[in-house]
Amino acid sequence: MILLPVLRRIIGLNGGIRMSHPDRAGSLQKAHGDLENSAGYRRILSLFDEGSFNEVDAYAKSGDGFAEAVAGSGTVDGCPACAFCQNPDVARGAMSKAQASKIKKIYQLALKAGVPLVGIYDSAGGRLDEGADMLAAYGEVLLAANSLSGVVPQISVVLGPCVGTGAVVAAGADVVVMSPKGELTISTEGGDGSPAAAEKLGVCQFAASDEKEALRTAKKLVSMLPSNNVSGAPLFNAVPAKTRTAAGASAREIIASVCDAG
Template identity: 30%
Template sequence: MDTLSKKQQLTRERRKNLELGGGTNEVEKQHRQKKLTARERLAILFDEGTFQEIDLWIRPIQTGFDIDKKDLPGDAVITGFGKINGRIVYAYSHDFTVVGGTMSSGQDHKVTRLMEMAMQASAPYVGLIDSGGVRIHDLFGRSAFRPIQAGRISVGGTTGIFAAPSLASGMIPQISVMLGPCYAGSAYSPTLADFLIMRKNTSFMSVASPELLKTVTFEDVTREAIGGAELHATTTGTADYLAETDADAIQYCRKLLTYLPQNYKETTPLSECTDDSPASREELNRIAGDVSTGSYDMHNVIEQLADNRQFLEVQELFAPGLIIGFIRINGQSIGIVANNPAKNGGLLNINTCDKAARFIRFCDCFNLPIVFLVDTPGFDANSEEERSKDGLIRTAARPIFAVCEATVPMIVIYIGKCYGPARLVMGTPRMGIDMVYSWPTAQVARMDPTEVTNIIYKREIDSSEEPGKVRDEKLGELLQRYIVFPFHGAEQLMVNEIIEPSDTRPIIVNTLKAMINKAPLSSNWKKHSLIPK
């Protein structure tokens, strides 16, 4: 065998050993926990045969501790690029079979370089998270065995796993898929992404581990209680999707990417519209009949508007009084922001406002038109919300700010009620909404008619022996003479046109076509805006 052949053979053998990760025993342990390995996950994420690995051959920094004697293939992370649904995407995948996927200086470099390559290529990146956190040996090893880590530039000349996502924000889509644990500092980077997908029962994320909390506070807590996937999907709002399995989480990620462009300079490619049903949807007329009683599900409205009735919901379990997600209409990817009367009457609160604001800003970053479907009586105003540490008034300002700042095409469809400040959260023409339509079932007014009645007719109501009866009579008079729905909104120029429910889909299509060349109004240059507190 000649020298070249020997080297090729040696390279193949070493590559095969490195690709085994932590070895057969560790792989079996991963499978016993019903978790896939890093490479198995990447095989599901990418189109078959397209993934190209980079930096497989890295060797960890020497620390002076006994861990230096171990082989750590890939420094516990796999990085590379390939195609997802035919488009280039970059990805990194923690290898839990190698010292628990722990983060080291070398791993930091590989992941950061991957993020930087994605930015340079103007392509999205995905992180498959399964890490025990920072590798302590790497932090406290003798300085003679490792480079000085102080300063702004880390090993290899990269920016770092915290700076890179911030630089990429608004430039390229970033998705984190959390399939295992992630604690303390290593948990910050995944949460800097645009979307976070978490798997039930196996993924955990918190600033402090249960062991650390017990040491510091003497409190016994479980991983699930302080950082479980269900907690983050339902209570903190950190998780955008709660997956049942590794495959479920990764398939959701693949589907999500189909609705997104490659970067902020592009739009999402048009998909062929294979929906052969009539352009008008008669089912919407039937749904409209249930609007007055609130006995309908806004999800049904969304699905009727969507191509092939397909809707990809985001943050489904958090603040369910508001629905956000993506659909396609005539092949075009669109963001949906909709009240959900089936949950708490569709009332707005701190969580719904927070949920709406971030999603609106994401859509605006990546050139996705937004359709608002509105049916809310207003805010769930109570002393608990008003006095909350999150602050109702300052949180309510966020979606208002986001709408005013957005430059993408925006359409409002009034379906049911919308009074007072709720109009501002869901968008008005004076705030930059391009077109406002209403169904005949809509009730749009600058104030709730009941509140108007109580103010205008206060004297008559208070002086009556039957105040309830007088209030009802005056309210009926007000609604017959001065605030006649659905015409009041159009008469006051809060609505551009009243439409038949069944015509909603074709009207959205035509309106978006008319706004295809929409350009933002000129404004003075500034470094960036400052979102409300």
């Protein structure tokens, strides 16, 4: 598959960190290792094929901790793809400059490689302590998402709260999948963002029975959709229908059947 080596070249990951202080590097790796047991990592690893995930900006910091999202690339049922996952176990997945930078980078990677982008949403909102910088972070993510529109498939998986500007980003994807705990609404003051309401509004295309089914649906979509706007859709062996003429019918009877009596 051509896209996979291209994706690997773009990433250019070396698998480790380079620091002038080995002790500091060791403590940082240990702290990050503890983070790998969080919901964000568990979800994104369940999306990708085992052993294929390459993380982007693994040690990105936000405040006194790590960034509130996990992002990277790999294969999904053998198909190259990129994804990010907001991590509710880190500052409740709140949007920050660091998270926006990570998400923006993975959007750019998906665009360059021409592969699908999956966004997994579960966030309490934005980091208010960042003030105007937090608002700018949302703007950067919106711009990055818009640059992918019509170029590569975008799939949103809403597994928790996704409100305000975050909901605008998620709803702008080509396909939206929601779990029962998902909440997708522009209103931050008690709007009905349930999967049922989102389906009724035409925002949610797939309402899953649980989180695992939601992620399985995203995996299936990645394997079914074309990778980008210049690749063809998958081809399947087609069996032509038997050649047969339609049964004869009276034109008068057809017209009478659609008209009022008399």
